[in-house]
Ligand code: PEP
């Protein structure tokens with residue numbers, strides 16, 4: 083695929099019969115026993131929107147002593163889920179052997195986990211193992227906040243002929259600490275959507291949250307940002323789950339969580355669109371005014387830079403900067419604007435102003451004349 087060529091990912095409705103937005107994928111973090119898998123799937127089968135049953139069969143665990151998943155025998159349990167419910171089945175694959183085993187047991191959907199997306203060799207091996215196979219595949223974001231690794235994994239799969247691709251946003255491991263297990267950094271999936279507008283993106287609030295208390299709010303945020311589904315970990319007895327006990331919820335809790343969510347649509351009725359277009363025109367006009375004002379401000383900054391340069395005065399003057407911050411935030415407060423936002427914006431504008439003046443003051447600057 084040439085860079086910048088827009089891939090034609092298939093919309094979910096093209097591969098999932100009677101798909102009714104949003105897509106809900108649910109099931110335990112790990113398959114633990116046949117009884118657990120089958121009985122839980124039967125309960126989830128009754129919940130509206132739940133269409134795919136997930137269960138981790140091979141678990142990527144940080145340390146070797148931890149439970150590594152029950153392995154291939156769980157694929158037979160997943161087959162029972164298919165026979166005894168209307169749900170499709172999904173399992174995580176991290177190697178060509180996993181792919182082969184899943185295909186042999188007719189798993190319907192595969193997913194690539196965060197610890198696999200992170201490594202292009204692993205992704206390529208999985209891609210090669212899927213050559214000629216037409217199966218939906220979910221691609222979780224890599225553990226680290228690197229959009230290109232996520233994008234690259236999706237491109238590898240697409241280039242090998244897979245079109246039923248869905249990205250899964252499950253948060254990122256960052257140095258910066260947040261209340262969540264994985265920092266959501268929403269800008270990254272939004273940027274992925276900007277690059278691939280027709281790529282379906284769903285959210286995995288369970289792995290973002292790491293704690294069931296946060297799952298509702300994260301799920302709503304995902305819908306507000308135009309994601310089209312959720313992968314939520316559920317367990318009949320979450321506190322007894324072998325893996326990820328803190329973040330799993332019961333199927334009942336899932337049902338109640340879903341009933342409280344507002345599912346948002348990207349497009350609305352004709353009247354809705356008319357009003358939206360009018361408001362967007364107003365925004366366009368304001369943005370043009372903003373850009374013109376910024377240009378005007380930077381032109382004045384250049385004049386100041388030349389003036390300071392001529393008189394050998396420093397670019398950065400802390401007193402002036404403090405005055406700007408105090409006066410502008412005071413005014414912004416009166417206007418009801420968010421203080422943090424205004425400070426961030428002033429800082430950006432100020433940094434750019436310093437840079438412009440600094441360039442003027444470089445010894446060989448041609449722009450030194452006033
Ligand atoms: C999982 O879904 O069980 C899992 C291991 O997720 P992630 O790859 O997002 O950590």
Ligand code: MN
Nearest residue numbers: 111315325326
């Ligand atoms: Mn998990």
